[in-house]
Amino acid sequence: MDVSEILASHEARQKLNVVEKEIPLVIDAGYLTVTDLNPVDKESYEEDTEAYLLATARDGVQALFSTLSALPTVPSPYGPLTQLPPPTTELPRAKPLPKPKPPTKWEQFAKAKGIQKKRKDRKVWDEEKQEWVNRWGWGGKNKEGEGAWLSEVKQGAEVDHDPAQELRNSRKARVAKNERQQLQNLARAQGSSSQAPEREERKKDIDRTLATTRISTASMGRFDRQLEGEKKLKGVKRKFEPNERSIEEEKKNSLAIISKLENESKRAKKEKSGGDEVLNVRKAIRSASGGKGSAALTRNSSKPKGKKGKR
Amino acid sequence: MLRTVKPKNARSKRALEAREPKEVEGPRQAIFVKGTHTGEIVNNAMKELMALKRPDAISFSKKNPVHPFEDASSLEFWAQKNDASLFVVGQSTKKRPHGLTFVRMFDCKVLDMCEVGIEAFVSMHAFKTPKSTPGHRPLLHFAGELFDTHPRLAQLKSLLLAFFGGPALESIHVPGLEHVVSVSLAPAPPARAADDGTLLPRVHLRTYTVTRDRAGRAALAPMGPFLDLALRRHVPPEANAHLLALAMKRPKLKKQDVQKGLGKRRRNVEVDEMGDVRGRVHLGKQELGGLRGKRMKALRGGPGESGEESEEERPRERKRSRSGD
Structure with a gap:
């Protein structure tokens, strides 16, 4: 072959x-x-x-x-x-790399202490019922005792003492605490940098309030008892501009004044045309014209003129 | 700017999560936009390019006054709204007839653009041949030395690779590969033009269906569309260097992947003709001296230890002599 x-x-x-x-x-x-x-x-x-x-x-x-x-x-x-190997050509991505999730306070603590994460089962063994029950949720183990038809009351307990309600309240408090901690974690994750200015702002606010209260007595703080370590109130120091200034600065200042005036006149106009608080213009017109409107009012006012001419 | 919405139900939450940046990205969505005027050629070319890109393509049926090289704000808006990162803008003007602009976005901002003019177009319908299934992955073929050397053509290659190549796959069913998109260059134009870079060679974009016979020989049949393109205006990705730097960042390889051999070259592992994975294991030099074998009388002791041996031997000899008696 x-x-x-x-x-x-x-x-x-x-x-x-x-x-x-x-x-x-x-x-x-x-x-x-x-x-x-x-x-x-x-x-x-x-x-x-x-x-x-x-x-x-x-x-x-x-x-x-x-x-x-x-x-x-x-x-x-x-x-x-x-099975394909990873590509050798590098193409630009469509979106930036995902940022790693910042660790929660518990995660930080667990890492520092070397605590391993343990996964809890959804079900737990109930010795009394002799069956697996939910850890939480419907018929959950955490609600144990809340629906008991009979419960022991210790001697000396108050009249309206309700053990079931007590258990429920404590569970709700735990949930609320957890939610609060979640929010705190979120706030921390959103940026610790934004927290610092907020604190500064609050400090200033408190200082301002304190200063106002100190001069809010009948004697404007003059005869108040001084606390230990209390500092003297600093008033606003008056500042005067120098008499001689550069032309540019002067120009800028005068322009600022003009624009301020302009704004003010605009605002005044607005107030006049719109709802002035003292006088309700619309209502006044309605009553003056007998419900016919401002156009009728002007017509009426011009009428006598015509009559004069005729005469 | 779009409002940042907080999801109110699980479905919208899932939808928002799907839009969030991922470590391993999925396919890029492409939006096909018509400019203020598009001729028949541009319309058909866009329609057929879209047929190739489906299902990751969105068509804007209305005309839009969009000029990507002057103002890209509407592109950025659409990218955000539709979660798309590629654009094909068709525009035909007297100065630049039959223009297509390929735009690539990064993080809803324009990364780079390349405008091409359609000089010749043959529709899919001109060939009475079987077409590829929508959604199948094309093979890509680039032919021309300038794809490696010239920055304009390297950019075009990268753009088309992002457009057709899609995400990197882990595995693929080879018999399911049906068509190939071939991008070839015409011979380089005269030298006087080549150095100043204004006259670049024509680009031929062809699509063929691939069939393979039993012996593994590939045969190509024209599928269409066929496009002859001339390069026009462009914005290189280097113009947005800060975006490019972010776009080229790679995720850190996980320890597990490194152990599996991904990311690094796999050493001493090969696939033989039968498709079995074979590995070579290197052992250190064998030291037989320290080997502990079975203790045998014949191996015990050498001539140097004769003194000790004689002491040990004596009682046994006595025993033997007694038994002999």
Whole structure:
């Protein structure tokens, strides 16, 4: 039996699968991409562009397929899946990297103490009922005793003492505490930098209030008993501008005054046209014109003029 | 600016969470926008590019007065609104006929742009051949030396790779690969133009369907669309260097991945012809001297310890002699 022919044909077929180029093709299997960095063959390009493009594309695709076939596969219900290596080309991301979640106060503490996180089961064993019950939620273990039809009352307890209510209150308090801590963690996560100015603001506020209260007595603080370590109140020092100033500064100041006046006149206008608190203009017009409106009022006022002319 | 909304129910919370930045990103959504005037060519080209990009494509059917190179604010707004990070803006003017602008965003801000002019367009319908299934991953083929050397073409490659290449996959079903997007360059234009960089070679964008015979030989058939493109205006990603720096940041590899060999080159592991993974294990030099074998009389002691041995031997000899008696 002569198999040399079969072997030769197989070899020829194998050859067709192998792509040989001057500069080897760059293959990025992660993105299923092949880059052919060989210069364009001008002659064959000009001869038949489409055929040339198709031929280069075929070579590239062939090389890519032979690379893919060499990669390891895993079986799946849909057929073998080829495991792709991570891509070598680096493309820019569409969104920034996610920021790591800041640790909660408990997490910080647990880390410092080396406490491992333990996962609690959703169900716990109830010895009395001899079955698994929820740790919380419907029929939860944490509500144990709240629905008891009979409970022991210690001697000397108050008349309205309700043990079930007591248990419920303490559970609610625990929930509220947890919620508060969650909020605190959130606030801390949102930025410790924004917390400091808030504190400063509060300090100033307190100082201002204190200063106001100190001069809010009948003697304006004159005959008040001084506390130990209390500082003398500092009043506002008057400041005077120098008589001689640069022209620019003077100009700026006068412009500021003008703009202030302008604003004031605008505001006054607004108040006049709109709801003035002393006089309700709309109501006044309505009563003066007998419900006919301001237009009728002006017409009426101009009428006598006409009559005068006639006479 | 959009309001930052606090989710009121679980569904909107999930929807918002899906938009949050992730370590491993999914496919990029592309929005196809028509400018103030688009001719038939641009319309059809956009329609067919969108057919290739589906299902990660959004079409804006109305015309919009959008000029990405002058003012990108509306693009940024749309990107935020639609959670998209790619744009294809079609615009045809007298000065720049049949223009397509590819825009890539980072964090809802424009990272880079590249405008191309369509010089020739052959529709998908011109070829009576089977088409690829929507949503299938295309192979990508780039041919031309300038893709590696010229910054404009490197940018075009990167843009098209982001457009068609999509996210990096872990695994793929190879027989399901149906089509290839091939981007090739025409021969370089005359040298006088090449150095000042204004005249760049034409770019041929072709799409073919791929079939493979039993022997593994690939054969290509034209699928369409075929586009001949000329490069026009652009904004390089380096123009937004601060954004690019953020965009190129990679997540730190997890310890588990490093152990699995991801991220680093896998050494001493190879796949043989049968598809089995074979590893080579290197052992240190064997030291047989310290080996503890079975204690045997014949191995015990050497000629140097004869003195001790003789003392030990004596009682046994006596015993033997007695038994002999």
